[in-house]
Amino acid sequence: MRGLTTPVVVVFIAAVTQGALAADLRVEVFAGDFASVNSFIFSNGKSLLVLDAQRTPGEARKLAERIHALHLPLDYLLISHGHTDHFTGMALLRQEFPGARIVVANEAIRRDIKSYAIYMDKGGQTGGEPALEPALRPRSGDNPNGFDYERWIHVLADHTVELHGGGKLDLTTDYAPAEAPHMTTVYSKELNALFLADFGYNRVHLWLGDDIDRERIAAWRRELLRIKARYESLKPTVYPGHGHPTDMRLFDDMVRYIDDFTRVTATVKSREEAIQSLKALYPDYNEADFFLRYSVQNHLR
Numbered sequence: 001m002r003g004l005t006t007p008v009v010v011v012f013i014a015a016v017t018q019g020a021l022a023a024d025l026r027v028e029v030f031a032g033d034f035a036s037v038n039s040f041i042f043s044n045g046k047s048l049l050v051l052d053a054q055r056t057p058g059e060a061r062k063l064a065e066r067i068h069a070l071h072l073p074l075d076y077l078l079i080s081h082g083h084t085d086h087f088t089g090m091a092l093l094r095q096e097f098p099g100a101r102i103v104v105a106n107e108a109i110r111r112d113i114k115s116y117a118i119y120m121d122k123g124g125q126t127g128g129e130p131a132l133e134p135a136l137r138p139r140s141g142d143n144p145n146g147f148d149y150e151r152w153i154h155v156l157a158d159h160t161v162e163l164h165g166g167g168k169l170d171l172t173t174d175y176a177p178a179e180a181p182h183m184t185t186v187y188s189k190e191l192n193a194l195f196l197a198d199f200g201y202n203r204v205h206l207w208l209g210d211d212i213d214r215e216r217i218a219a220w221r222r223e224l225l226r227i228k229a230r231y232e233s234l235k236p237t238v239y240p241g242h243g244h245p246t247d248m249r250l251f252d253d254m255v256r257y258i259d260d261f262t263r264v265t266a267t268v269k270s271r272e273e274a275i276q277s278l279k280a281l282y283p284d285y286n287e288a289d290f291f292l293r294y295s296v297q298n299h300l301r
C-alpha cells in the first residue's frame with residue numbers, strides 16, 4: 001500500500017539570515033570640548049573599539065570614564081591620523097585599559113604620530129595648544145620611560161578591524177596628503193556610517209595651519225568630491241572628526257568653505273580682515289579663535 005502513503009515533505013527553512021548573524025553594532029560620539037574634536041565608541045554589547053583619543057588629559061580622562069561606565073573590555077584604540085587632537089589621549093587610555101591594542105591602518109600613520117609628537121614637544125607652530133603630554137615623549141636612551149611608538153602602536157595587517165563578538169569596520173587610506181599627510185576613513189556597513197576623521201569638519205572652521213599649503217587645500221577639496229562620489233549612493237550617516245554627525249550634505253558645505261577661505265585669503269589686505277570676513281560668512285562655526293586664527297596666519301604672511 002505504499003502508493004497510498006502521503007509523503008511527508010520536510011522543508012528546512014533557512015531561518016538564520018544575514019540579519020540574525022550580524023552583530024548588534026552601535027556607536028556613540030564622545031564630543032570633546034577642546035578643538036570640537038570627536039572620539040567614537042563602537043560597541044557590539046561584548047567588546048569595545050574606540051576611534052581617536054582626544055587632545056587634553058582632562059578630555060581623555062572623561063573619555064576613559066565613559067568607556068569604564070560601559071563595563072565592557074576595550075579591545076582596540078584606532079588612531080585615524082597623526083595629529084595631536086586625535087592621539088594625545090592614547091597615553092592615558094593605555095594606562096587605564098592595559099588590554100587595549102593601539103592600532104593604525106599603516107606604517108606611514110605610525111610615523112606621522114611619532115614625528116608630530118616630537119614637533120609638538122618642541123612647541124609646535126601655534127603656541128595656542130597645551131604642550132605635549134610628557135608621557136608621549138618618545139622612548140630613548142635619555143628617556144627610558146617614554147612612549148614606545150614602534151612597539152606600542154600596531155599596524156593592522158589589512159584594512160579591516162573586527163570587533164571581538166562581531167562587527168567589522170572597513171578602513172580606507174588611499175588619499176593624497178590633505179588635512180594631514182595620511183588619513184584613515186572608516187566605513188561600517190552594519191551602521192551605514194562613514195567616519196571621515198579630519199576630512200570632515202561640520203560647522204567648525206577648518207584647520208589649515210602648519211604644513212597645509214595651497215596645494216594641500218586643493219587636494220583636500222578634490223578628495224572630498226571623490227569621497228562624496230564613492231559613498232553617494234549609500235547615503236550614510238556622516239561622522240566628521242570635528243563637529244556633529246550629519247549627512248552627505250557635509251561635502252558641499254566643506255567645498256564651499258574651502259573656496260571661500262581660498263578667495264578671502266587671496267584678496268584681503270590683512271589677517272584681521274580675513275578673520276572678520278570668514279567669521280561673517282560662517283557666524284555659527286566653532287574654533288574661530290583657534291583653527292581660523294592660525295589658518296589665516298599660515299596663509300597670510
Ligand SMILES: [Zn+2]
Nearest residue numbers: 083085198241
Ligand atoms: Zn583634528
